[in-house]
Amino acid sequence: MANFNIKVNGKVRQVEADPATPILWVLRDHLDLPGTKYGCGVAQCGACTVHLNGNAVRSCQLPVSAVANQEITTIEGLSAKGDHPVQKAWLEHDVAQCGYCQAGQIMSAVSLLKNKPKPTDEDINAFMSGNICRCGTYTRIKAAILDAAKS
Amino acid sequence: MENIKKSINRRSFLKASALAGGGLLLNFSWLASAKAAYTIGNNLNAEPTWTEITGYIKITPDNIIKILNPNPEFGQNVMTSLPMMVAEELEADWQKIEVEMGPHDNVKLGPQFTGGSNSVRMYWKPLREAGATARQMLMEAAAQTWKVPIEEVTTKGGILFHQKSGKTGTYGSFASKAAALPIPKEVKLKEPQHFNVVRSARKNVEGLKIVTGKPLFGLDYKQEGMLIAMIVHPPAFGMKLKSFDAAETLKMPGIKAIFSQKLYEDGFEQGGFDTRTFNDMLVVVGKTTWEVMQARKKLNVQWEPAGDTKDTFGGRGQKREVTVPGELESTDAMFKKMQEYAAKPAQQLRKDGDPETAFKNAAQIIERTYNAPFLAHNCMEPMNFFAHVTEEKALVAGPLQAPGWSEPTLAKLLNLPGDKIEIQMTRMGGGFGRRAYGHYLYEAALISKKVNAPVKLVYTREDDMTYGIYRPMYTATYRAALDANKNLIGFHVKGGGIPEHAIHANRFPAGAVDNYLAEGWQIPSNITIGAFRAPRSNFNAAAEQSFLDELAEAMGKDPIDFRLALLKRAKENPVGKDNDYNADRYAGILTLVKEKSGWGKPENKKYNRGVAAYFCHNSYAAHVVDMVMKDGQPYVERVFSAVDCGIVVNPDAAKNMVEGAVVDGIGNAFYGGLTHKNGKPEQSNFHQYRMIRMNETPKKIEVHFVQNDIDPTGLGEPPFPPVFGAVANALFKSTGKRFYNQPFAPDLNKKEGKQI
Known part of the structure; x- marks a missing residue:
């Protein structure tokens, strides 16, 4: 066990945890930020996607000991009122079915658009194929990303 | 506790009471059967004869209207669609309604069962009656206060109006008075042409919570x-x-x-x-x-x-013991065992005419066997x-x-x-x-x-995937007897599985063929199974619809026209009894998908097209799948879907459900499968159990609903099964080979000699 100061959604938080603890579980169990989801624990499904210095990472593979002095953003910190253009596009397209994977999908999509503001179909396929949606909402996810890219 | 005993000659009972701080609370209790006296009191929980359905509405004096959703939400969007049905008849402003998940209370809130594509279907009438009754009581309260006939009171958006006098009032302002009024014995429900909430697209009421990561799960x-x-x-x-x-x-x-x-x-x-x-x-x-x-x-x-x-x-007063075999099973051995069982006599499930003679006299017999593996549900939330x-x-x-x-x-x-x-x-x-x-x-x-x-x-993902309760492992052998003119004179299906078979003996093409035989057998196992989106149908639709495609080919007929001809027979001169589908509605989705997909049109020649249709969970669905080769692999680029589920309550969400079913079907058809070695599942996480992803998803899924005023039937499950058959049939057009074993990707693998 060790103490860590980590920066989440703009705030420095102190956490006492095993250094190997993935940020996923630090967020969920220690910091009461359950928006980041557990899906597989092996970086295969993308449900746990957060931003590390603005880039999408799988938080189930990122130990707490490796993120000192870096900015972590979770779905809870993406916007104050759920009005990030990507969130708005998600609502406009009524993307979600069960909704469990959507936080991870949104965090991936935001990161994609940061790197490619006008993504092609293939860009979206390449970047978003790390996120599984068991309900199969992929066509709406793609449409929402393309819409968000216009704003 | 107040007790009232009466013989039951009406199906419903409402309990109105004032909310603390004023306002109206309406409980709607619906009886499953009218066989006994019942008790009305403060503690409805104590009365076990209340078994079916209730819903409830709360209105506060400041006109906040809250609707409790009775059924658990798992992505089928009942948190939105069920309250829409209440709001429709209540004439409330949908934008201002609050929706809350109800507690578990089968007395007040009915069966509360999510499954079998039943939510909208079973709550359709009771929830609308709930809304209409509350509206009627509010109108009565306003009529009494304003001293005008109730016939002159109108409602819109949660407001009561009396046009002649110009008087208006909110539902909230009359809620307490309404709560004290007697419950109307009968209420009139709207005709479908007057719907203005139902049949118009309403956004998921939990959408904002989902996209902002609120703790919902x-x-x-x-x-x-x-x-x-x-x-x-x-x-x-x-x-x-x-x-x-x-x-x-x-x-x-x-x-x-x-x-x-x-x-x-x-x-x-x-x-x-x-x-x-x-x-x-x-x-x-x-x-x-x-x-x-x-x-x-x-x-x-x-x-x-x-x-x-x-x-x-236990249950139903009958105790029974079941022996669970202790064998450590392996997929290869299970497959062999299924082949052995398939050769043995089986239980007859349905017989029409004289199938033995038809097959004996046949000019040509076509026989094909289809197999499918265990599937893990793999819900994203373990x-x-x-x-x-x-x-x-x-x-x-x-x-x-x-x-x-x-x-x-x-x-x-x-x-x-x-x-x-x-x-x-x-x-x-x-x-x-x-x-x-x-x-x-x-x-x-x-x-x-x-x-x-x-x-x-x-449960970790590994716990979840290796625990069991899978879709069963299935097989089915289909045989068709053709006469010298290539007419279908006999049809035989013999299905089996571990630990159950999938055969629905009274489904199409039963009823359309003079000589018909359906048989089933099963092998007990310690590998546990359970309902998986459209149980049994999810295998049948793949096997039967692939077989019909192959039959049409052998007979030199168009696959849609072939099915339509069989359905015409089933409608005009049905064979046997208990055919559990409506031939007109079945034909309707085929006709619609034919039209919308531009079936047979030259501009679609570049696609390898596969078609399939199926009836299950009281609804009808057909798909045309357009396949192309992409990077040397078959890829479903477009899908046209036609669905008849009666009245569509929330059209955009319903489309979403069908789109998802199509994607889910393509994914499971190509990749889904759980195998065992000495009892141990060989897949434990998503690096081994392949799920469909964004890059394998069609570019376009076009969904069309048959427009009719039939009471709503199921939607979560019916569009899923026929996807498997349509994909198999498109694969034949793409590769020249028939695919009999799910998942299809490994067979493609063998053919092309490379990893998929």
Whole structure:
């Protein structure tokens, strides 16, 4: 066990945890930020996607000991009122079915658009194929990303 | 407690009462059967004859209208569509309505069962009646206050109007008065042409919470002092716990307790949905999820073969024992065993005409066998449940499709009366049938009782995928007898599976062929199975619809025209009895998909097209799948879907459901499969169990609904099964080969000699 100061959604938080603890579980169990989801624990499904210095990472593979002095953003910190253009596009397209994977999908999509503001179909396929949606909402996810890219 | 006894000549009873602080609360109770006197009182829970359905509406004096959604939400959007049905008849302003998930209360809120594509169907009438009754009472209250005839009172958007006098008032301002009025005996429901909430697209009421990551799901549920528990289950079906040594593990940080416990004691009478795979729970309890995950890896555990075991089932006054074989099964051996069973005589399920003679006299017999593997549900949110059990009561909360089925078992396991058990249903991160089986709820409750603390039981993805309760392993052999003119004179299906067969003997093409035989057989197994999106249909539609495609080809007919001709026969001169489909509606979706897909049109020649249609869960669905080759692999680029599920309550959400079913179907058809070696599942996470992803998803899925005014039927399941058949038929057009074994990707692999 060790103490860590980590920066989440703009705030420095102190956490006492095993250094190997993935940020996923630090967020969920220690910091009461359950928006980041557990899906597989092996970086295969993308449900746990957060931003590390603005880039999408799988938080189930990122130990707490490796993120000192870096900015972590979770779905809870993406916007104050759920009005990030990507969130708005998600609502406009009524993307979600069960909704469990959507936080991870949104965090991936935001990161994609940061790197490619006008993504092609293939860009979206390449970047978003790390996120599984068991309900199969992929066509709406793609449409929402393309819409968000216009704003 | 007020008791009123009367003979029942009406189906419904409403209870109106004032809310604390003023306002109206309407309970709607609906009787399943009118066979006995009933009791009206303050404690409706005490009356066991209230079995079917209720809904309730709350209106406050400042006109806040709250509708409780009765059915658990697992992505089928009932949190939105069911309240829409209430709001339609209530004439409330949808934008201002608050929706809340109801508590588990089968007396007030009806069956509360999510499954079988039944939610909208079973609540369609009662919830509209609930809305209409509340509106009628509010109108009566306004009419009395304004001293005008009720016929002159109108409503719109939660406001009451009297046009002549110019008087208006909110529902809220009349709610208390309305609550004191007698309940109207009958209310008139709107004709479909007057719907203005139902049939217009309404956004998911939890959309904002979903996109902002609010704690909606079972895994997000938290309470002060809550511990995390995990269960280490045997590595293989047919194994059980022999011994364990937890001395070192107990010293690990955060670990509170390690113990083994039985889920059901010997002879415990299970209900029909109390399926469990492993009865010995080896439980690790600790402070945080990560600590428990680490600790369980360090446990020193010995497992041993369980041998044959016995399950006892109760219910309906009939106790029966079932022997579960102890064999450590492997997929190859199971497949061989299925072939052996397929050659043996089987149980006759339906026979029309003289199929033996038809086959004897046939000029040509076509026979094909189709196979499909176990499938894991793989809900994105792994199984989990919260429980806090004390001597006096139990609170359990989590993702659950059928709370009413779980409560009696939980009561027996905890030795608590039903009214001391509170079940809260969280939003589910997928269900697909998996969460109709309450074992994980019982496990959580027993663990909480043992450690005397609030506990959340968490399955890891590996626990979830290797626990069982899969879609069964199926096979079916189809045979068709053709005469010298290539007319279909006989049809024979013989299906089997581990541990059940999939045959629906009264479904199409039964009723369309003079000589028809359906047979089934099954092999018992310790690999547990359960409902998986469109149970049995999800295999039948693949096999039967592929076979019909091959038949059409052999007969030189267009696959849609061939099916339409059979349906015409089934309509005009049906063979046999009990055909469970409507031939007109079945033909309707084929006609619609033919038109919308531009079937046979030259501009679509570049696509390898496959078609399939199926009836299940009271609805009809057809797809045309357009396949192309992309990077040397077959890729479904476009899909046209036609669905007849009667009135479509929430059209855009309904489209979403069909789109999802198409994607799910393509994914499972190509990649889905769980295999075993010596009882051990060979896939435990998504690096081994392939799921469809964005890059394999069609560019376009065009969904069309048949427009009619038939009461709504199912939608979550019906569009799923025919996708498998349409994909198989498109694959034939793409590769020139028929695909008989699911999943299809490995066979493509063999053909092309490379990894997929």
